[in-house]
Amino acid sequence: WPGGQHSDLWASAYVGQLLLAARCAGYAAEPRFVEELLKYLKASLYMDERQTNEDPQATENTRARLCHVLAGFRQPQEGWQARLAERLDRLDMAGRAHLAAAWLETGQKGRALAALPPDTIELTVASSPGSPTASQVHQQATLLAVLLDLDRNHPWIPVLVRKLEAARTAGFWRTT
Secondary structure, three states, rough: OOOOOOOOOHHHHHHHHHHHHHHOOOOOOOHHHHHHHHHHHHHHOOOOOOOOOHHHHHHHHHHHHHHHHHEEEEOOOOOHHEEEHHHHHHHHHHHHHHHHHHHHOOOOOHHHHHHHOOOHOOOOOOOOOOOOOOHHHHHHHHHHHHHHHHHHHHHHHHHHHHHHHHHOOOEEEEOO
């Protein structure tokens, strides 16, 4: 990133997700930037946990997000998706949601639903000021967004909406 000395995988994956959402809304980003970003994200899937600044669980959740972004840009990584599907116990709520979104992007709704076993809705995360995804609100909002694409009649949707509404303080969420 401009002015930066080091790459930031989480931020890069997040930007990829934002670019994917913008593309789905009809906006185009500069093709060369997107191409270079996708190359970096794809290469990062194969990075050993010791090469990142993240703990192994966070790395798996980031990989799920990478799979989501890459599948959305028509570069699915089904091998990694399958590997992560075998490790659902290592994924948090948002990680499972991103994996489900990756499967959905490849047209595999059954595998997307399988990435969200019944205990997903009950997963909680301990808040941590230093972690951008260590917020229950972020986790629930990510799952809700994916469920709206996966199945608008999914029984967890009203549950998540109620939980997100209850998390507001004075009309605002402290963090996403």
